[in-house]
């Protein structure tokens with residue numbers, strides 16, 4: 001491993017400790033125990049496609065934190081939290097290219113062109129995306145744009161919303177008594193007249209995780225019931241998983257549309273369907289503390 005200068009390591013450490021008040025507190029009492037294995041550089045002329053995690057800054061990887069502190073330019077999305085953005089030094093360039101539903105603030109081809117331009121100026125670039133950059137995040141198109149321009153790229157995974165939501169609700173998505181399979185699904189096709197293969201999805205040995213489905217809960221419940229899952233089959237919705245404003249609803253395919261109408265949830269929201277959701281009731285992350293579960297461990 002190349003030798004790192006002490007001031008540089010101290011700079012990274014200090015910046016990492018600024019991530020959140022909780023981290024700051026723990027640094028006061030445990031700083032002597034904390035040995036961060038930060039190594040490596042952020043190369044000029046390269047793009048790093050980095051996962052920012054699900055919202056709780058402490059769920060950011062050390063590699064992501066290091067790259068954010070080192071990059072010349074950061075191109076970031078809507079779902080990246082302020083605590084994470086606070087890691088970017090003031091001297092670095094920032095470009096917001098976030099999208100909201102039905103509205104692309106920056107077209108996808110322009111995001112690719114922006115990264116290529118920044119690299120052409122001799123900069124190191126972090127492309128920061130919420131969750132894991134490879135989960136429903138158009139990373140393929142961005143890699144294609146970089147490949148076409150012969151720009152080297154590296155991928156740094158992040159905590160995807162499914163992992164964060166399951167942890168915050170205190171359940172394992174693949175508990176072996178409940179699910180032998182786990183499926184990640186974009187809800188984009190789940191409309192009343194959409195074409196998901198409901199029969200293939202309506203299995204009792206599987207956990208289904210729908211991304212981008214808050215406005216399609218009715219269609220999902222209806223489609224799965226029509227395809228044979230029982231009315232009482234468990235479903236949970238987790239909004240803002242791992243953030244202080246996290247909210248959740250637990251119910252059945254039959255009653256969830258009504259529950260959601262009575263208690264609307266905010267976006268971003270994840271939908272989990274499967275018998276493993278039954279475990280929420282018995283989880284140590286009880287109804288009162290689910291919203292804080294990640295913060296407590």
Ligand SMILES: C[S@@+](CC[C@H](N)C(=O)[O-])C[C@H]1O[C@@H](n2cnc3c(N)ncnc32)[C@H](O)[C@@H]1O
Nearest residue numbers: 130131132135160161211212240241268269270
């Ligand atoms: C465009 S996808 C990006 C997914 C992201 N790459 C990931 O790995 O989590 C956006 C969807 O992810 C889900 N999502 C992202 N962050 C979330 C969070 N903190 N809580 C709940 N759902 C979240 C929602 O379903 C949202 O509509």
